[in-house]
Amino acid sequence: MPPPPLAALVSGAAVPPVAGIAAPRAAAHAAGPTPAPASTAAPRTTAKTTATTTPQTIRTASSATLYKGGLFVDTNGEAARAAATLSSQGRTAEASAARTIAQQSVATWLGGWFTDAQLVQKIDATVAAAEKKGTTPVFVTYNIPNRDCGSHSAGGSADNAAYLRWNQLVTSRLAGHRAAVIVEPDALALISNCPTQTNGREATIAAAVAALADAGVPAYIDAGNSNWVPPQTMAARLKAAGVDRARGFATNVSNYYPVESERAYAEKVSQASGGARYVIDTSRNGRGWKGTWCNAPGAGLGSVPSVQTGSTKLDALLWIKTPGASDGQCNAGPAAGQWFASYAVQLVANRKVG
Numbered sequence: 477m478p479p480p481p482l483a484a485l486v487s488g489a490a491v492p493p494v495a496g497i498a499a500p501r502a503a504a505h506a507a508g509p510t511p512a513p514a515s516t517a518a519p520r521t522t523a524k525t526t527a528t529t530t531p532q533t534i535r536t537a538s539s540a541t542l543y544k545g546g547l548f549v550d551t552n553g554e555a556a557r558a559a560a561t562l563s564s565q566g567r568t569a570e571a572s573a574a575r576t577i578a579q580q581s582v583a584t585w586l587g588g589w590f591t592d593a594q595l596v597q598k599i600d601a602t603v604a605a606a607e608k609k610g611t612t613p614v615f616v617t618y619n620i621p622n623r624d625c626g627s628h629s630a631g632g633s634a635d636n637a638a639y640l641r642w643n644q645l646v647t648s649r650l651a652g653h654r655a656a657v658i659v660e661p662d663a664l665a666l667i668s669n670c671p672t673q674t675n676g677r678e679a680t681i682a683a684a685v686a687a688l689a690d691a692g693v694p695a696y697i698d699a700g701n702s703n704w705v706p707p708q709t710m711a712a713r714l715k716a717a718g719v720d721r722a723r724g725f726a727t728n729v730s731n732y733y734p735v736e737s738e739r740a741y742a743e744k745v746s747q748a749s750g751g752a753r754y755v756i757d758t759s760r761n762g763r764g765w766k767g768t769w770c771n772a773p774g775a776g777l778g779s780v781p782s783v784q785t786g787s788t789k790l791d792a793l794l795w796i797k798t799p800g801a802s803d804g805q806c807n808a809g810p811a812a813g814q815w816f817a818s819y820a821v822q823l824v825a826n827r828k829v830g
Contacts, residue, residue, distance in 0.1 A: 526654045527652055527692050528541050528544045529541070529692050529693075530692045531690055534689055534694045534723050535723065539784060540783060542694055542791065543656070543791075546611050547611060547613075547782075547794070548609065548611040549579065549580065549581045549609075550605065553584075554798055554801060555575070555578035558574040558820075559571045559575040559578055567817065570817040572824075577777070577799050577820060580781055581611075581614070581781040581794070582795045583615060583794060583796045583797075584598070584602050584616065585616045586616065586618065586646060587618040587631075588633060588642070592645060595645060595649075596645070602615070603649070603653045603655065607654070613656075614656050614658065615658070616657070616661065617657060617660055619632050619633050619643075620680070621636060621639055621673075621677075622670065622673035624666070625666050626670070636677075639684070643683075643688075644687055647688050648691075650688070651691035652692070655693060656693075656694050656696065656755075657688055657695045657696070658695075658698060658726045658796055659685060659697045660681060660697070660698055661698045661796070662698060663681060663698060664681070664710065664717060665699070665701075665704050667713065677717075678713060678717045682717050685717065685718040694723035695722040695723055696725050696726040696755050696791075697714055697717050697718075697724075697725045697726070698725065698726050698727075698729055699714060699727050699742075701727055701728045701738065701741070702727070703737075707741060707748055714745070724746070724752035724754045725742070725745065725749070725752055726794075727741060727745075727754060730759075730797040731757065731761070731765075731769060732763070732775055733765055735756055739756070739788075739790060742754045746789045752789070753791050754789055755794050755796075756794070757796040758778030758779045758793045759777065759794075759796060759799045760776070760778060760799055760823060761775075761778040762778040762823075763775055763828075768807070769803065770803040770806035770807060771804070771807040771816065772807070773807055774826065775826065776822075776823055776825070776828060777823050777824060777827035778827075778828050781793055799820065800815055800820030801813055801816065802816040802819070
């Protein structure tokens with residue numbers, strides 16, 4: 477899985493760095509951040525809480541309560557910045573595609589590419605912008621040690637203890653504020669791929685989820701997708717990773733499987749894991765699976781993000797992956813996390829209608 481936007485490059489053209497975000501790096505990020513001096517991570521000022529869940533109601537609150545006001549749309553997100561840059565370069569069609577993506581709610585990814593001070597700034601700015609609109613932001617934590625088993629998005633914190641310190645900083649900025657967190661895409665699903673690199677992973681995720689829960693922040697632990705780990709196996713991993721303290725789990729992150737397939741898988745996982753609720757990533761599943769996960773040719777945008785209020789365990793359809801951000805140097809794509817302008821055009825052209 478690719479890292480999130482590193483903010484600074486559009487495929488084929490340089491983009492001015494965005495204030496407060498580190499310069500672009502290779503797909504393999506350095507180990508997680510060391511604690512920043514106290515002066516760089518200012519404490520929250522006392523304010524009335526905007527949170528709609530508490531440690532006691534994370535599992536029981538309705539999806540409408542959890543996502544009160546709807547999903548946050550970041551007008552300064554990666555797609556919006558790419559659109560502005562492409563427009564300034566006269567790349568009209570590519571700018572138009574980026575603007576189309578920028579109109580939807582996309583999750584904000586957090587990881588070791590931010591210093592601690594930058595991490596605080598990113599979270600605080602996103603939360604403040606969402607609260608100004610009365611909407612709910614979705615964040616993704618992506619900093620687990622030995623992330624991605626050394627593949628395109630290798631990196632993460634130096635060890636489990638460093639990861640939990642990093643997670644505590646994230647938690648401290650979200651406490652008292654309305655938000656949801658997708659916890660560590662691929663981390664549980666990849667355990668079988670690199671077992672010697674994932675010692676203690678489930679317990680580490682459980683501790684991270686417990687910290688979020690104690691702060692009243694609902695979390696969804698990543699649970700792979702319908703064509704990866706069998707439901708019973710994934711349910712066992714989720715239980716070991718503390719899903720009983722989480723809101724639930726997430727499926728199809730950065731992938732392409734249809735909603736129907738993901739719902740069938742997720743319902744089985746839910747039943748086997750104590751009735752956990754779930755969200756599905758629909759960012760690029762408008763045309764279904766295309767034979768590869770990495771910048772899949774022929775893929776299209778899926779159903780637009782929306783909160784689900786029916787009687788099932790499905791909380792929301794989300795764009796967790798940033799559509800248009802490259803998965804890595806495959807199928808003509810730039811480095812993982814960079815804006816892949818021509819691919820964004822394809823995603824929009826092939827988007828799901830209705």
